[in-house]
Amino acid sequence: MQIEMKGIEKSFGTNKVLRGVDFDVHSGEVHALMGENGAGKSTLMNILTGLLKKDAGTIKVDNHDTTYASALDAEHHGISFIHQEMNNFAEMSVVDNMFLNKEIKTKLGLVDQKKMRKEARQYLVNLGSDIDVDSKMGDLTVGQQQMVEIAKSLMINAKIIIMDEPTAALTENETAILFKTIRELRSNSVGFIYISHRMEELWQICDRVTVMRDGLSVNTYQTKDVAENQIVHDMVGRDIGDYYPGRHPHLGEVALKAEHLSGKKFHDISFEVHEGEILGFSGLMGAGRTETMRALFGIDKLSSGKIYVAGKETKLTSPSVSIKKGIGFLTEDRKNEGLITEQSLEDNIALPSIDTFRKHGIIDKKAEDKFADMLIKRLTVKANNAQVTAGSLSGGNQQKVVLAKWVGSGSKILILDEPTRGVDVGAKKEIYELMNQLTDRHVAIIMISSDLPEVLSMSDRIEVLYEGKQMGVINAQGATQEQVMKLATGGK
Structure with a gap:
C-alpha cells in the first residue's frame, strides 16, 4: 500500500492547524512523524483515517484519490490508528475490548467467548505479554492497556499501522518486544507511521522521518543520513542546547x-x-x-x-x-x-x-x-x-x-x-x-x-x-x- 498526502490544510475556526502538509508512506517501511506538541501530527493522521475532513489538499492511496468516511472505513481498507490516549471501555474485559464490533459467532449466531479468549491470548502472547484476557481494562496499568491496543491493531491484518507514542508507557522489555514485532511485520510488507517524542527511537526502528512545525512539513530525511541536532532544529526552529538544564539544589528541611x-x-x-x-x-x-x-x-x-x-x-x-x-x-x-x-x-x-x-x-x-x-x-x-x-x-x-x-x-x-x-x-x-x-x-x-x-x-x-x-x-x-x-x- 502506498499513501501520499499533498498540500493538506485544516482550520478550526480561525486557528489554522495545518497549512499545507506533504507526507507519504508505503508498505514495508517505518516512517516517523516528528514535531512539537501542536505541530499538527495527530490532526494529519485524523484526516487520513476519516476522523476529520481536510479543508484542502489531496490524499492518494495506491495512486487513487481517497477519502475515508470514518476510522472504521479506514480499518476496513487496512489502516489502523493506535491513539496516544487509548480508546477503551474500562468496565469491560480485555477480550471484549479486543473484539468489540469484531465478535466471533458460533453457527447458532451466539458470541463464541471460548474462541475469542483463545485468539486474544495468542495475540498478546505474540507481543510477549501475559495479560489476563478476562481482566477489566480499567484494572490494567497504562502500559498494559497500550499492549492491548497494539494487539488490537494486529487483529485486523492492517497494511499500514499508525502508532502515536506507542512506547510512552512501556517498560524497556515491552519496548524491545514491540520493536521486534514491528520489524517482523515490516519484513512482511506492513508499513508504519510512527509518532514519537523519544528521539533515540528513530535510529532504532525508523527508515525515514518527516518533521512538522507549526502546521507545515519542514523536511523529510532518511534516518541514517540525518543527525539528532538537525531534527531538533527543524522541530523547534532553533538549537535547543542540552535537553537537561542541570541541577544545583539547595536542600532545606x-x-x-x-x-x-x-x-x-x-x-x-x-x-x-x-x-x-x-x-x-x-x-x-x-x-x-x-x-x-x-x-x-x-x-x-x-x-x-x-x-x-x-x-x-x-x-x-x-x-x-x-x-x-x-x-x-x-x-x-x-x-x-x-x-x-x-x-x-x-x-x-x-x-x-x-x-x-x-x-x-x-x-x-x-x-x-x-x-x-x-x-x-x-x-x-x-x-x-x-x-x-x-x-x-x-x-x-x-x-x-x-x-x-x-x-x-x-x-x-x-x-x-x-x-x-x-x-x-x-x-x-x-x-x-x-x-x-x-x-x-x-x-x-x-x-x-x-x-x-x-x-x-x-x-x-x-x-x-x-x-x-x-x-x-x-x-x-x-x-x-x-x-x-x-x-x-x-x-x-
Whole structure:
C-alpha cells in the first residue's frame, strides 16, 4: 500500500492547524512523524483515517484519490490508528475490548467467548505479554492497556499501522518486544507511521522521518543520513542546547517523610524528601511506584504506615485533605484523572485553587481569568485562549495544563508521575526548567519516571523499587543506568 498526502490544510475556526502538509508512506517501511506538541501530527493522521475532513489538499492511496468516511472505513481498507490516549471501555474485559464490533459467532449466531479468549491470548502472547484476557481494562496499568491496543491493531491484518507514542508507557522489555514485532511485520510488507517524542527511537526502528512545525512539513530525511541536532532544529526552529538544564539544589528541611508504608501492591516503603529536592522514583512497570504515591495522596488506602508533613504526623485520608496540606499530584493518566476534558482550560487550572477566588461566596471571575491567563503564558500552553476545552489540546499541552493547575495551587510538595510522557523535546526542557524554578522556591518534588536518562539527569536522589519492595536509594550524581537497572530488576 502506498499513501501520499499533498498540500493538506485544516482550520478550526480561525486557528489554522495545518497549512499545507506533504507526507507519504508505503508498505514495508517505518516512517516517523516528528514535531512539537501542536505541530499538527495527530490532526494529519485524523484526516487520513476519516476522523476529520481536510479543508484542502489531496490524499492518494495506491495512486487513487481517497477519502475515508470514518476510522472504521479506514480499518476496513487496512489502516489502523493506535491513539496516544487509548480508546477503551474500562468496565469491560480485555477480550471484549479486543473484539468489540469484531465478535466471533458460533453457527447458532451466539458470541463464541471460548474462541475469542483463545485468539486474544495468542495475540498478546505474540507481543510477549501475559495479560489476563478476562481482566477489566480499567484494572490494567497504562502500559498494559497500550499492549492491548497494539494487539488490537494486529487483529485486523492492517497494511499500514499508525502508532502515536506507542512506547510512552512501556517498560524497556515491552519496548524491545514491540520493536521486534514491528520489524517482523515490516519484513512482511506492513508499513508504519510512527509518532514519537523519544528521539533515540528513530535510529532504532525508523527508515525515514518527516518533521512538522507549526502546521507545515519542514523536511523529510532518511534516518541514517540525518543527525539528532538537525531534527531538533527543524522541530523547534532553533538549537535547543542540552535537553537537561542541570541541577544545583539547595536542600532545606524535610518536607515529607513516609515510614513503613504498605498497600495492595507495595510493602514497607520508607523515604523522605527535602524542600528544594527532586526525589526520583525508578523501577520497572509493576514495581509499585504509582501505587505508593496514589496511596500517599489519599486516592487509594494505605494498610499501614505513617506520613509526616513538615515534621507533623498527618493522616492523608483523601486527595482533598492532601491538597489542603499543600500536596499536589500530577497523575500518570492525565486524560481520566488529571483533567476534565470537556471543561475550559481556565476551569481546570483554577479547580484546586477555587476557594481563593471566592468573595462572600461568589467567584471573582476577573481574578480567575487573570490567574489562568498568567499560568497559560508561564507554561507556554499553545491555545487560542483560556476558554477552549482541555480536550481540544494536544497531549503535551494537556500535560502543561495539569502542571499549571498544581503550580497555581501553591503546592509545597509536588508528586509528578511521568511528567514528560508524550511531550515533545522543546516542551520537555520547559518542564525541566519549571521543575528547577519550583525547587529554587523550596518546593519538594517526587518524580516517578520510566525514562532513565530523565531520572538520572533531573533527580538529586533516586529510590528504586522492585515488585513492591524498596531496593535502595542512589545519589543521582555520578549514578549510571546500569546501577539503577540492577536494583530495578531485583539485584543488590
